[in-house]
Amino acid sequence: MSDLLKEIQKRKTFGIISHPDAGKTTLTEKLLLFGGAIQEAGAVKSNKIKKGATSDFMEIERQRGISVATSVLAFEYRDHKINILDTPGHKDFAEDTYRTLTAVDSVIVVIDVAKGVEEQTEKLVKVCRMRNIPMLVFINKLDREGKDAFDLLDEVEQKLGLTVCPLSLPIGMGSDFQGIYNIWENNIQLFLEEKKQKVGDSIRFDDINDASIDEVIGEKAAGTLREELDLIQSVYPEFSREDYMKGDLQPVFFGSALNNFGVRELLDAFIDIAPMPQPKESDTRLVKPEENNFTGFVFKIHANMDPKHRDRLAFVKIVSGTFKRNENYLLVREGKKMKFSSPNAFFADKKEVVEESFPGDIVGLHDTGSFRIGDTLTGGEKLSFKGIPSFSPEHFRYINNNDPLKAKQLAKGIDQLMDEGVAQLFTLEMNGRKIIGTVGALQYEVIQYRLEHEYGAKCTYEPLSMHKACWVEADEKSEEFKEFARLKQRFLARDKYNQLVFLADSSFTIHMTQEKFPNVKLHFISEFQ
Numbered sequence: 001m002s003d004l005l006k007e008i009q010k011r012k013t014f015g016i017i018s019h020p021d022a023g024k025t026t027l028t029e030k031l032l033l034f035g036g037a038i039q040e041a042g043a044v045k046s047n048k049i050k051k052g053a054t055s056d057f058m059e060i061e062r063q064r065g066i067s068v069a070t071s072v073l074a075f076e077y078r079d080h081k082i083n084i085l086d087t088p089g090h091k092d093f094a095e096d097t098y099r100t101l102t103a104v105d106s107v108i109v110v111i112d113v114a115k116g117v118e119e120q121t122e123k124l125v126k127v128c129r130m131r132n133i134p135m136l137v138f139i140n141k142l143d144r145e146g147k148d149a150f151d152l153l154d155e156v157e158q159k160l161g162l163t164v165c166p167l168s169l170p171i172g173m174g175s176d177f178q179g180i181y182n183i184w185e186n187n188i189q190l191f192l193e194e195k196k197q198k199v200g201d202s203i204r205f206d207d208i209n210d211a212s213i214d215e216v217i218g219e220k221a222a223g224t225l226r227e228e229l230d231l232i233q234s235v236y237p238e239f240s241r242e243d244y245m246k247g248d249l250q251p252v253f254f255g256s257a258l259n260n261f262g263v264r265e266l267l268d269a270f271i272d273i274a275p276m277p278q279p280k281e282s283d284t285r286l287v288k289p290e291e292n293n294f295t296g297f298v299f300k301i302h303a304n305m306d307p308k309h310r311d312r313l314a315f316v317k318i319v320s321g322t323f324k325r326n327e328n329y330l331l332v333r334e335g336k337k338m339k340f341s342s343p344n345a346f347f348a349d350k351k352e353v354v355e356e357s358f359p360g361d362i363v364g365l366h367d368t369g370s371f372r373i374g375d376t377l378t379g380g381e382k383l384s385f386k387g388i389p390s391f392s393p394e395h396f397r398y399i400n401n402n403d404p405l406k407a408k409q410l411a412k413g414i415d416q417l418m419d420e421g422v423a424q425l426f427t428l429e430m431n432g433r434k435i436i437g438t439v440g441a442l443q444y445e446v447i448q449y450r451l452e453h454e455y456g457a458k459c460t461y462e463p464l465s466m467h468k469a470c471w472v473e474a475d476e477k478s479e480e481f482k483e484f485a486r487l488k489q490r491f492l493a494r495d496k497y498n499q500l501v502f503l504a505d506s507s508f509t510i511h512m513t514q515e516k517f518p519n520v521k522l523h524f525i526s527e528f529q
């Protein structure tokens, strides 16, 4: 086997997604503890926007400061290199999370046992389903009173549209929580509350009818457990790795991240079944990780916190071959050759200059403004990876220049912030006015603050009542399109990539427009080919 293939097979790159507060940070930390990457709990900074003493906005700046450190958390476990890609939980940063999901090979979905499936989980799982990303589900906080396990499994199936396959089962819950039956490994792990933070012993039973189970967890609980296992066998599909890999089947685990309970089981099953780095579709062909020539793509750009240096860090997921320091690579969009003298590799608590990186890894490249989200880098081949679409923003405002002498700075600032993916820019066809579209209202404050502090430009906003941005697909020479363009003239704009966008003021308008112009297709996502 080639050295490259060995490196590829060692790697698992994944993301953890959840609604805020379900336990993503806690679970990440416990996984890192297993890998020995950190020594104590509390070492992983939450990427959450905490409400409280400071304003949300100052929280974002604080958060931006730590998010480079938590963007990629790498650790070794059972001879594997595991890369966890951080995904912001706050809904205003959902777009960031969607983009990060283009760089993962699988995900773990964390659900709070008491709250069940929440809004943000639904949205993120939908994106994963669109891409058929293999998913594992971890139902967390079993030490607390929560919903019945079977009701939850139903909820996960119905609300998330998943086909679940329980690989563990809780024995009791909340104050009666005794432990977990691990269907994957066929054993029971008892919950020893007094040993909080420690992994309890697991007791192996080869036969579920073993009488000693009754002794360990009590006759009643043992009876219920046997009935429930029977039910699982008859109702849920058997685990199939193939179906899991295709995104057709989602194994479910139960546990308590805070108590480190059920986490090792989750991690071990993850190592056994989660995919290694996968091939990726480009505009010309499918690129396989084991190909010798390097390819990769930018999924995230992080601006430097120091306003004096307009230095940015572009996060590149390696798709194929070996990335080497000081080698010439092609930025395909610009046809520009680039060399990187200090590419960063990420670890749990630090980043370091790295000589070589392999498929599945993320390298951080210093950049002064060349990169855009979605850019492809190769060893020379002209191909571009697909799959970093923009979603329709939820909020729209006109942006105005507040200092005529700083028009250039403003334009540059807007351009670079849009490259970073902070928000989306639309330019009205009719009069060239600029509109900023965002997922959350918080981004407007961020843009204003950063334009002023990093580019010396001042802006104001004007409200604009829009419902959605729809990317237009049509034959621009057809009479139907010409009529559409004439009637909707005031609402047509171009996005950053010069794609035509129809700004609709209500869902009713969209509906009527689609009825009237059936051959003018409206998409809520920028990539529809």
Ligand code: G4P
Binding pocket: 018, 019, 020, 021, 022, 023, 024, 025, 026, 027, 046, 048, 089, 140, 141, 142, 143, 144, 255, 256, 257, 258, 259
């Ligand atoms: P997030 O990243 O998904 O937003 O969630 P995070 O891990 O920060 O967890 C949210 C809260 O839930 C935290 O409490 C955390 O301690 C708690 N938690 C996580 N896992 C479990 C669990 O298995 N059982 C119980 N009972 N609680 C759990 P907090 O009070 O909001 O924060 P902190 O002060 O403890 O940090």
